[in-house]
C-alpha cells in the first residue's frame with residue numbers, strides 16, 4: 001500500500017517511547033461512515049515485537065517490587081485524566097469505530113470503572129493468614145505478579161476492552177504488552193498516552209500493532225506468562241490452544257448468541273424499548289447484544305409492535321445528533337451481514353424488516369445496515385447458528401418458559417441472556433435453570449460492574465477466570481502459600497507434622 005505522508009501514522013510504544021515502526025506493511029484506519037482514511041497502522045516487525053516484550057521483561061524487575069500504594073495512586077491519577085478527556089476520547093472513538101457519541105462515551109466510561117477498581121488494588125490483592133495451623137506455625141498466602149502479560153483486543157469496544165486488561169494487570173504488579181485491534185487503534189493509543197501521563201513507568205506498558213502474525217508471536221513468546229484475549233470464537237479458540245500449548249495462563253472471551261425471553265406478564269413498553277436498544281444499538285456490534293428474542297405465549301402478539309419500534313430507529317453517522325444505529329465497522333462486515341440476511345430469507349425465515357441499503361443522506365459511502373428483523377427463525381438456520389454481529393434480531397416463539405429455557409440452553413453460547421417478566425417466581429426459576437454466565441432480569445445487557453467479574457460461559461469463554469473484577473486479580477497473580485515456623489532461642493521443637501499429631 002502506498003500512502004500520502006499527510007496521513008498520521010499510529011506509533012508503537014516500546015520502553016516508554018512512542019516510535020514509528022520500520023515495517024513495510026501498513027493498514028488504513030477508516031471512518032466507517034465516510035471511508036475517510038484517518039490514520040495508518042503498522043504491522044510491527046518481529047524485531048519490534050521482541051523489543052516490546054524485552055522492555056516489559058526488564059521493567060518487571062523493579063515494577064514487581066513497587067509499593068502497592070504507589071501503584072494504586074497511578075490509577076487514581078489515571079481515572080481523573082480519563083474523566084477530563086472524556087469528550088475528546090469519545091470523539092476519536094466515534095470517528096474510527098462509527099458509534100454514536102453517547103455510545104462512545106459509554107465505551108470509555110465502562111472502561112473507566114475498571115480503572116477506578118484498579119485504584120483500589122490495596123484492598124484487592126490481599127492474601128490470607130491462618131494462625132497456629134500447628135503449634136507455633138502460621139500459614140499465609142502471597143498474591144504475586146506473574147511477569148510479562150499480554151492483551152489482544154477486538155474492534156467493537158476499543159476503549160473499554162483495553163481498559164479491562166492493562167490497568168488490573170499493572171496494578172497487580174505485572175508488566176504488559178497490548179495488541180489493540182488494527183481496525184480502530186486510535187482511541188486505544190490516546191488512552192495509553194494518558195496512562196503514561198498518569199505515571200506508568202517506561203516498559204511497564206508497551207503497545208505493538210498487527211494482526212495474526214503479531215498475535216501468534218505473543219502466544220509463542222517464552223517470556224510472556226499470561227494472555228487475555230477478547231474477540232471472535234474462531235480466533236479465540238486458536239489463541240487459547242496455541243498459548244496454552246506454550247505453557248501460558250490464558251483467558252479468551254469470545255462470540256455470543258444472546259437470547260431474551262419475553263413472558264406475557266412483562267411490562268410491554270419497557271420490554272419492547274429494551275429489546276430494540278439491545279438488538280440494534282451500536283449496530284448490533286456488541287458481544288452482549290440481544291440477537292434472539294423468544295416471545296412466549298400471548299407475548300407472541302407483540303411482534304408487530306416490535307417491528308414498528310425497530311423501524312423508527314434512525315440510521316446515520318455516529319457524529320450526527322439523533323442517530324440510533326451507526327455504520328458497521330467495515331465494508332467487509334457490511335457485506336457479511338447483508339449476506340447472512342439473504343441466507344436467512346433463502347432458508348425460510350420471514351424477513352419482516354429488511355435494513356439492507358438504507359438511504360443515509362450525506363453519507364452515501366457509509367457501511368450502513370438498518371435494523372433488520374426475522375420471525376419464524378429455527379435453530380438449524382444460518383442466522384441462528386452464526387453470530388451475525390450486526391443490527392439483526394431473530395424472533396422465535398415458545399409456548400412456555402421452560403420451552404424457551406430449553407432453546408437457550410441448547411445453544412452452545414453462554415455470554416448473556418435476559419428474561420422480561422413481572423413474576424418473581426418465574427425470574428427465580430429462570431435464574432436457577434438457565435445455563436448462561438450473565439443473566440439479566442428485566443435488564444437486557446447484563447454486563448457486571450467491575451466489583452464483580454465478566455462471567456460469560458460455555459462456548460463464549462475459554463479459561464476459568466474473567467477479564468476484570470475479583471477474578472482477574474487471581475488471573476494476574478500466582479498464589480504462593482507460605483507455612484512458617486520461628487524458633488525461640490531456647491526452644492526445642494520437633495518436626496512440624498509430628499507436633500500436629502502429638503497434641
Ligand code: NAD
Pocket residue numbers: 152153154155156157179180181182210211212213215216230231232233235236238253254255256286287387389415454456460
Ligand atoms: P477478531 O477475532 O477478528 O479480532 C480480535 C483480535 O484478534 C484482533 O486484535 C485481531 O487483530 C486478532 N486476530 C484477527 N485474526 C486473527 C488470526 N487469524 N490469528 C490471530 N489473531 C487474529 O474479533 P473482532 O471482529 O475484532 O471483534 C468482534 C468479536 O469479538 C465478536 O465475535 C464478539 O462477540 C467478540 N467479543 C467478545 C466479547 C466478550 O467479552 N465475550 C467482548 C467483545 C467482543
